[in-house]
Amino acid sequence: MSTEPTPNRFIRDALALTALAAAYRIAFWIAMPRVIDTADAIHYLTYAEHILQTGFTGLDPRITPLFPAFTALLASLGIEIEFAARLVSFIAGILTVPAVYWLSHSLFGQMPARFAALAVAVWPWLADYSCRVAPEALAVFFWILGATLVVRAVPKRWPLPALAFACWFLLHLTRPEGTVLLVAVAVAAFIAYPQTTIAARARNISSYAIAAIVGLAAYAFAMGAMTGQTSVSGRVPDAAGSLRHVFIDRGPEMVQTFLKLSTELLPVMLGPFLLLFAGAGLFMRRESSDMIRGELLLIFLCAVQFGCAVLSTYAEPRYLMPVIIVGAIYAARGIALVSKEVGETRPLVGRLPAAGLVTIMLIGTTATLLPEYLGRVPREPREYKIAGRWMRDNVEPGVIFTRKPQIGYYAGMETTGPLPAESLDEAIVRARHANAQYVVVDERYTAQMAPALRPLLDPINAPPSLTLLRSDLSPYEQARIVIYRLSPADEPAQPS
DSSP states (O other): OOOOOOHHHHHHHHHHHHHHHHHHHHHHHHHSOOOOOOHHHHHHHHHHHHHHHHOSTTOOTTSOSHHHHHHHHHHTTTOOHHHHHHHHHHHHHHHHHHHHHHHHHHHHOHHHHHHHHHHHHTOHHHHHHTTSSSSHHHHHHHHHHHHHHHHHHTTTTOOOOHHHHHHHHHHHTTSTHHHHHHHHHHHHHHHHOSOSSHHHHHHHHHHHHHHHHHHHHHHHHHHHHHHSOOOSOTTHHHHHHOHHIIIIITHHHHHHHHHHIIIIIHHHHHHHHHHHHHHHHHHSOOSOSTTHHHHHHHHHHHHHHHHHHHHHTOOOGGGGHHHHHHHHHHHHHHHHHHHHHHHTTOHHHHTHHHHHHHHHHHHHHHHHHGGGGTTOOOSSOHHHHHHHHHHHHHSOOOEEEOSOTHHHHHHTOOEEOOOTTOOHHHHHHHHHHTTEEEEEEETTTHHHHSGGGGGGGSGGGOOTTEEEEESOOOSOTTSOEEEEEEOOTTSOOOOO
16 A cells, blocks of 8 residues: 655645646636537526526426536625536536545555646646536546545545545536446445455445435435425436336447447547556556555446446546546556656656656647637637627527527527428428527538528528528637528518
């Protein structure tokens, strides 16, 4: 097992790395101004607004409540709600860095912990999620801290602390897979404890297990009272109601997801540099075998997280964020061991792995931020916010017909959209059937996802039923956005 750090050294390292993470994320946020870029973000903001105005009754049971609840709490202090949501992610993203340092130090010692926390502090992908309206940064903080507490307790034969239950239960309130992990921790710890008797193992997880049972029961009762659906998770009834659908009908999709996650996503997210050193960190010798149980527990939790991602059938990096961070922790161990062995005979060469880690992260940061200043279309759909705010200030409220709902959110209006394969005439019929007053076509997504609407990017192609309102709001030549008023079927169209 790794040598415990002196309190002063541990605190010094943790504070320095936390300060670095905060400074990097502040600079990242300033360098890449943020707007809402997903439909899920709108759901979380709407949920938070609902909590702020009317409390927890009448909520969607499929949306985990903690992230919007924290957002509502900050918004109650007078902070604008979108900024409040980003602030929740921002704080969680910063706090993840000392949690990673603690986890890595518990397993491998000081130098691997420094390298691991350094990688997480300046990883542009993680910094991006620290600025998003999304629960992933909050979830990964609870995941890493909960894993740390379990990994430290089991090899030392300590009972699972109350804080471990708190972390995993809060993860259950933040992401759907948290429910599975909350239960999996108890099962894994029971198996992994070094005691030979079942009674001794049961004693060490008893308080955790009782708290988990009581907590899930209380949550199910609260959900029943607030939403009318009594369940430990809004996603559980669907799975329990049709095991055939989950495991048989969706079997091919899960196989495809498994292959993509394991052979494409994980290698790409870690990259060849971290992947190489992660292999070294995983398989190189250990000075002590005491913490092998802790490592096995950590790998087991990663396997559960991976399995939940496969069950979701969405092969996206955010579902494997904790697994990728653990990969970086093993890469940090590999970097530290290789640097130490090589450095004994060639000190300058021994510094190259650490320098490579910093260089890789700086290259990633540059590749992410530089296009913002080269006149290219930004990654963030800022033209949506510009168009939405213009509509809010200049037209009467109404339903907007558009492929993406962010414009409607910023306009304070409802949205509906076209089907990908329908023609322009069919889309207009659909818009009228939905009582839409406006049609908004954008080049970034709508023109790609509903190609029949692409000609409307040039107002000269608009049919008589569409009256041009604005076509010059987007500052980006390749991200045009055009706003039309849709005349009712029984109203003569106005000339453009």
